[in-house]
Amino acid sequence: MDQTAMIHLQDVHKSFGSNHVLRGFSMAITKGEIVCIIGPSGSGKSTVLRCINGLESYEGGSIHVNGTLVDNKAKSIVAIRQNVSMVFQRFNLFPHRSVLDNVTEGPVFVKGEDAASAQKRGRELLARVGLSDKENAFPRELSGGQQQRVAIARALAMEPQAILFDEPTSALDPELVGEVLSVMRDLAREGMTMIIVTHEIAFAREVADRVIFMDQGVIVEQGPARETLAHPSHPRTQDFLRRVTHPIETD
Amino acid sequence: MQKFLADAAEFIPILFQGVVLTIGLTIGSLVISTLLGLVWALMRVSGVWALSGTAKLFVNFIRGIPIIVQLFYIYFVLPDLGITLTAMQAAIIGLGIAYSAYHSENFRAGIEAIDHGQIEAAQSIGMGWWMVMRRVILPQAIRIVLPPYGNIMIMMLKDSSQASTITVAELAMQGKLIASSTFKNTSVFTLVALMYLCMSLPLMALVTYLEKRFSSGQR
Numbered sequence: 106m107d108q109t110a111m112i113h114l115q116d117v118h119k120s121f122g123s124n125h126v127l128r129g130f131s132m133a134i135t136k137g138e139i140v141c142i143i144g145p146s147g148s149g150k151s152t153v154l155r156c157i158n159g160l161e162s163y164e165g166g167s168i169h170v171n172g173t174l175v176d177n178k179a180k181s182i183v184a185i186r187q188n189v190s191m192v193f194q195r196f197n198l199f200p201h202r203s204v205l206d207n208v209t210e211g212p213v214f215v216k217g218e219d220a221a222s223a224q225k226r227g228r229e230l231l232a233r234v235g236l237s238d239k240e241n242a243f244p245r246e247l248s249g250g251q252q253q254r255v256a257i258a259r260a261l262a263m264e265p266q267a268i269l270f271d272e273p274t275s276a277l278d279p280e281l282v283g284e285v286l287s288v289m290r291d292l293a294r295e296g297m298t299m300i301i302v303t304h305e306i307a308f309a310r311e312v313a314d315r316v317i318f319m320d321q322g323v324i325v326e327q328g329p330a331r332e333t334l335a336h337p338s339h340p341r342t343q344d345f346l347r348r349v350t351h352p353i354e355t356d
Numbered sequence: 357m358q359k360f361l362a363d364a365a366e367f368i369p370i371l372f373q374g375v376v377l378t379i380g381l382t383i384g385s386l387v388i389s390t391l392l393g394l395v396w397a398l399m400r401v402s403g404v405w406a407l408s409g410t411a412k413l414f415v416n417f418i419r420g421i422p423i424i425v426q427l428f429y430i431y432f433v434l435p436d437l438g439i440t441l442t443a444m445q446a447a448i449i450g451l452g453i454a455y456s457a458y459h460s461e462n463f464r465a466g467i468e469a470i471d472h473g474q475i476e477a478a479q480s481i482g483m484g485w486w487m488v489m490r491r492v493i494l495p496q497a498i499r500i501v502l503p504p505y506g507n508i509m510i511m512m513l514k515d516s517s518q519a520s521t522i523t524v525a526e527l528a529m530q531g532k533l534i535a536s537s538t539f540k541n542t543s544v545f546t547l548v549a550l551m552y553l554c555m556s557l558p559l560m561a562l563v564t565y566l567e568k569r570f571s572s573g574q575r
Contacts, residue, residue, distance in 0.1 A: 160476050186482040197477035201496050211481035214491055256477075263481055 111136045111171060111267060111298060112157060112189070118165030119152055119322075126152050127163065128322035136266070139299045141309035141330065144319035145345055150302040151194075153319075154269040157300070158191045171266070187215065190260035194272040196252040198244040204231065204255050205240040211263045223262070230258040234288050250281030254288055267298035274305060306349055310334045318342045363543035367534055374530030375551055381447055381516040381526055386509060388452025393459025398489070400464050411460070418457040424518050426450050431522040447519035455512055462504045466497035499570040506563025510556050527551060 110133035119127040126149045134140055142150045155161040157168055159177035168175040170185045198207050208227040212218040231237050234254040244252055253273055260268050270289065274282040286308050293299060293312045303309060309316055313330040318337070326339040337343045399411035418426070431446040441449065470493045478488045520529035531548035535541050 158480055160479060183482045183484065186480055191477075191480040193473060193477060193480075195473050197471070197473035199474060199477070199492055210491065211483075214487060215482040259477075259481070 109135055110169075112300070113169045114153070114157070114166070115168075116166035117153075117156060117163050117168060119149070119156060119161065119163040126322050127156070129166070130319075130323060131166075132317065132324065132327075134267070134298065134300060136298055137296050138315065139293050139297075139301070139313050140315045140317060141301045141303055141313040142317045142319055143303065143306065143309060143345070143349075144325075148319045149322040150319050151271050154191065154271050154300060154302055158186060158189060158269060160191075183215075187211075187263050188266045189269060190263050190265040190267075191269045191271065192253070192256050192260050192273050194275050196244070196249070196256045196276070198252055198255055198259070200244050202243075203240065204236065204242050204244070204247070207244065207255055208258045208262045211259065216263070227258070227262060230261050231255075233261075233291070234258045235284070248281055249277045250284045253277065253285045257285075257288055257292075261292075267300065268292070270299065270301040270303070272302050272304070274303065304349060306334060306346065318345065320345070360543050360546070363540055364547055367540075367544060367547055370534060371527060371530050371547060371551060374525060374527035375555070377444070377524060377526040378513070378516050378528075379555070381444070381451065381519055381524065382509075382513045384448035385451035385455060385516070386512060388448065389455035389459050389512070392452065392456035393463055396456060396460035397463035397467060400460070401467050402485075415457045415460050418454060423451065423454045423515060424521055426454050427518060427522050443519070443523045446522055447516075447524045450522075451512065451516060451519070455508065455515075458508050458511075459505070462501055462508065463497070466501035467493055469500050470496050502566050502570060503563060506559065506566070509563075510559050513556055513559065514552065 112132075112134040114130055114132050117127050117130045118125070130149065130153060132140075132153075142153065144150050152161060156163045157170065157175060159175055159182040162177055170189055173181050173185060175185055176182065199210065202210065205224060205227050208230055209220070209223040212223040212226070213220055228237065228240060231240055234257055236251060236254055236258070239247060239251065239255075244255070247255065257268075257273075273289070274285050277285065282305070286305065289299070289301070289308075290312055301309070301313070310330055315327060316330045316333045317327040318325050318333070318339070318341075320341050326333065326337060326342045333342075334346065337346055396411045396415055399407040400415075402408055427447060427450040430441065430450045431443060434441065434446075467489075474492055475488055478492045483491065516526060517528035519526055520532070523529075525533070527548060531544050535544040538544070
């Protein structure tokens with residue numbers, strides 16, 4: 106096993122019934138690295154993230170975070186989840202709690218931090234995602250982009266070593282995508298380790314250190330973001346990028 | 357009308373003893389059925405096969421037997437097994453168990469109505485099963501569960517009259533006793549009906565109030 110890797114997947118297999126979603130998936134993420142996973146829908150991108158976070162179990166291979174095996178039936182999963190936060194496509198904020206309470210929920214109730222210091226830090230995080238004026242609002246009063254920024258603040262509140270983004274902008278109206286990407290860009294600059302499943306190719310080109318192109322449960326091609334996206338070597342990658350960047354053209 | 361008022365003045369004190377028992381019966385079995393119902397519901401959604409299977413079996417078992425037969429069983433059969441209960445105890449336990457099945461189905465529906473994404477979000481910040489329940493699911497499920505809960509409560513109040521079959525002298529029983537000794541059926545049963553109404557109407561108002569309170573502000 107690669108000792109320098111923070112997150113390490115080795116030959117991971119995962120099936121949903123007869124649907125073999127991950128067919129021997131391996132990757133290693135080092136601290137501070139930003140990796141974008143792209144690929145057609147159904148290729149297993151989200152499943153990779155969900156397995157790292159223990160939201161899905163996997164049948165074969167191994168996943169390690171900081172050297173600890175990810176096993177969502179074991180107690181160790183709690184520590185892993187605190188170190189590796191997740192941001193979801195559909196935000197998944199707690200609708201019965203205010204914006205600030207959404208952010209402080211984890212620190213106070215999971216980590217046992219005292220409420221006052223968690224709130225202070227929560228406000229700082231809300232300021233960081235540009236939502237200082239919304240701390241008392243409820244999620245349903247916010248736009249999708251604002252909700253996703255709260256979700257990012259909630260993830261940051263756990264002081265994670267890495268954040269997994271599962272198509273963070275796919276559920277947003279086009280004009281709201283920018284504000285979320287801009288928050289993520291700031292995080293990238295600050296050195297956060299990030300694994301991002303996305304269809305925003307331009308964003309991947311700009312922010313990612315590495316791009317992984319996935320299809321049918323395996324890595325088809327990977328490499329430095331700019332180079333790989335500009336000159337993909339595999340025909341399936343070429344085809345996918347052409348479709349994504351020029352959606353209107355037909356063959 | 358004059359005659360009715362005279363009868364009322366005479367019978368209300370006696371009927372009132374029945375009302376006290378009816379209320380005690382309802383509150384006692386409401387507490388038991390709510391707690392038991394919550395246990396069944398949590399077992400059902402636990403994701404542990406043995407627990408959910410047991411709860412499902414038990415709930416269907418209870419739902420499939422008339423309340424009156426359950427009461428007979430607890431009051432008349434358990435003594436043969438060495439467990440002797442007073443009529444009131446047997447009635448509270450019997451109604452409590454019988455109604456726990458209805459509560460459980462209601463609670464389960466409320467719990468399962470919460471968007472699964474929120475549960476994943478809670479897990480992803482490190483919450484365990486019980487904390488997800490307590491902090492995320494139950495506070496929201498209450499709002500969904502409350503209106504049907506109120507209706508079950510009203511049904512319980514009325515079904516507490518079945519305890520008369522195992523000699524609990526609650527309101528319906530008191531009415532029957534007075535009616536059979538005085539033959540003033542009209543006055544007595546009108547009074548009994550009015551007294552049940554007097555108890556259930558405030559409950560209905562309470563349900564409406566709670567529905568309003570929980571629906572304002574947050575979603």
